[in-house]
Amino acid sequence: MAQDVSRFGAVSLDELPDDLRDRIAVIAEKSGFVPNVFLALGHRPAELRAFCDYHDAVMERETGLTKAERELVVVATSGANHCTYCVVAHGAILRIRARDPYLSDRVATNPWSAELSRRERAIVDLALALAVDPGAFTGEDIDAARDAGLTDEEIWDVGAVTALFALSNRMAHLMALRPNEEFHLMGRLPRD
Template sequence: MSTLPVSRYPVPELANLPADIRDKILAVQEKAGFVPNVFLTLAHRPAEFRAFFAYHDALMEKDEGLTKAEREMIVVATSGANNCLYCVVAHGAILRIRAKNPRVADQLATNYLKAEITPRQRAMLDFAMKLALDSGAVGDEDIAAVKAHGFDDEAVWDIGAITAFFAMSNRLANLTGMRPNDEFFLMGRLPKG
């Protein structure tokens, strides 16, 4: 296990956190078996913690328009482009599990153009990557191109909102020097036996 700090910023003690934040962290620990460092890092600022996770959950925990695996694909590909180690590692683990594919996260983080994905998913990521890397150039033709692959207006919004939210998250992770938990590196790589 790593002895490196979780963050450049102080990480509060669980006992000193507001009850709602402590309860959320304990619930995540119960489900995952560990506390992802993003929860500990963002607990430094409770109001921002609440806002961050409310928006995160609104974007990432629904199934309409995009699958949960597709939502994670957007995070991993754009986080790779933004050089965010924490989000690539953490969301790569979630993607491997949700996609039931131990290869796809590494492929997307490195070069989504060569990943084992469908043409529909490629169109989704083409759009997300343009928005992540050159948002001022996104136009009606880009939206038409992604809609031609079966995405409706709400799904296009989700692709854009996930891309934008994680652009902010990537920058916070890099600002704080947030370290990926060791547990993430092995998750979803081998079939459960």
């Protein structure tokens, strides 16, 4: 079973240090399962702790981009980076947060031409410019986002989310991280 999660195996929830076990238990309680990313990264508790701390600092902020818009960045950049785990896991979260069962599929499969609002298009275009060819990223990319109405705080959010998931995507590729089956239906079917 551990090899099914990651090519480097996985730990069980009870093998994690108390602080991480408690933190992941809250997520498991809310979702109904333990996302594989935590079990796969769990064999290096310090790295898992740092990942969780940075994730929460970037993704759970109360100002700037909405939580749905942050997930939009994750799905768009993860799609561009061909990261199956993040597309599937965060696609589920995007479906729930955006209350749209189709948005994540459109964005994950071709973020460059997905039909989006002007604001969403500006967010996705900025994220893709930074994610796909960061060496070519210029002030013109930021100016385009500003012209579309994004604030500097929101532009920073796009960059921070893009950067965090560049790390996450590459670790998922390294591990051959398998998405939990539960993610596939989340946000597609009404909750009981």
